Amino acid sequence: MTDRLMTQPLGFSEEQLAALRARLPRLGEKVVAAIMAEVPAYSAAFQGRMGKTIQTAVTVALAGFFDMTTSPGADATNAAAQVRAAAYELGRGEARSGRSLDALTAAYRIGTATAWRDMSRVAVEHGLSAEGLAGFAEVVFDFLDQLSAESLAGHAEELARSGRLRERQLAQLATALIGGREEERLAQLAEQADWAAPQRLTAVILPLAAARSVRPILDPRTLGLAGDVEALEPYGGLPDHAVLLVPGARAVLLRTLGSTTAVVGPTLPWKQAQASFQRAARALTLGLDDGLVDTDLHLASLVVLADAAAHDDLRARVLAPLAPLRDGQREKLTDTLRAWLLHQGRRDDIAEALFVHPQTIRYRMGQLREAYGERLEDPSFVRDATIALG
Incomplete structure (x- = not known):
């Protein structure tokens, strides 16, 4: 909250001040009615019991204005602090209610215009001079600008606070989901975060x-x-x-x-x-x-690849019979064995995949049968070799 909410003293006569104070209850009604009529966001919210509460709050704020502008220094300071706190809390409450800054700003603008029309008319009717009216206008609009600033600050702070809270709640939910928490806890966190x-x-x-x-x-x-x-x-x-x-x-x-x-x-x-x-x-x-x-x-x-070390061990075991061969020969036979497994022994398909003549495949398969023997017919070996080389 700011510390700026102070006004200059007004030189009202006792009669003028009494007349203005007497208008406050009725003025509160008029301000609320004008806001309800012109700001759709408040048309339903201010009805019934809520409307009476807001009307009372408006009346108290206006009374606080007169206390601030007609009381001794210490009393004016206390009144300013009370009005400032009320305006700030009003802004926070509006944020919690889901109403926007636009709605709150519009409400202040309309409320200020309505209050000024009524108060200026009463003041003039009770003898306030043109010079006094100008001074009155300056103080009134400055007061309401400051009041609006306090409410907007409260609104922004509440949005920031609630936004940070919800961000933390959503992060907590994401952590619980990734961590595999129990379903009951997940449902509870989703509800707390208002997450559909x-x-x-x-x-x-x-x-x-x-x-x-x-x-x-x-x-x-x-x-x-x-x-x-x-x-x-x-x-x-x-x-x-x-x-x-x-x-x-x-x-x-x-x-x-x-x-x-x-x-x-x-x-x-x-x-x-x-x-x-x-x-x-x-x-x-x-x-x-x-x-x-x-x-x-x-x-x-x-x-x-789920267990890379196990995969490497399996590959080494499958290729063990080729270990004694030269590097180039071992590489060619490994490629041939892999193609033989993937193409299910179809020689022409194997030759096409390796870009060699089918007779070359016949020769290499002879070498593989010499190295592996009957294992090439063993389903367990075929399975292991397919996994290791596929």
Whole structure:
């Protein structure tokens, strides 16, 4: 709040001051009626009991104005402090009620005009001079400008405070989702954050700069995490990356991302978002991060590379019979074995894939049969070799 809310003393006579004070209850009614008529946001809010409360508040504020401009110094200061605090709290309350700064500003403008028309008429009727009226106008409008500034400050502070609170609540919800918290806790956090839970969520991991660019065009309910977050620690903290949990259809999300560098997990029921995040994180850590990566199209790679050390051991075991050969020969036979597995032994297809003559394939397969023997007919070996080399 500011400390500026003070006015210059007014030289009212006792008769003029009494007449103006006598008008205050009626003036409060007129101000509220004018605001209700001209500001749609208040037309329903000020009806009934709320309207009486606001009318009383307006009357108290106007009475405070006269106390400030006619009382001794200390009393005027106390009155100013009370009016300032009331105006500030009014602004905070308006923010909590969801009414905008535009509505509040319009209410002050209309209320000021209505109050001035009534007070100036009464003052003139009771002998206030033209010079006195000009001074009265200056003090009235300065007072109401200051009052408006206090309310606007309260409104802005409440919006900032509530915005920060909701941001923290949404971040807490995102952390709980990625951390796989129990469903009851997830529902509780969603309610606290006033977050309308969608049916499904998709985890997206992308560079921070890309996240800042793309997030404004995603579903407004999108949740996000970035930085040093405990839920990301098992994945190395994902430095320089953000995690978004995006509602809506997967096809729409992929079109929206376009050519953005990002890893997209599976689309799952919203309370299972952890599984979507985990798959995207695994894809990222395995190096599947070239452009837009749809993990649904890389399931085999994710399975094969899930344990890189185990995969390396399996490959070494499958290729052990070729170890004694020269490097060049071993490489050619490894490529031939891989093509034989993938093309299910069709010699012409193998030759086409390796850009060699079918007779060359016949010769190489003879070498492979000599090295592996009956293992080439063993389903277990064929399975292991396909996984190791595929």
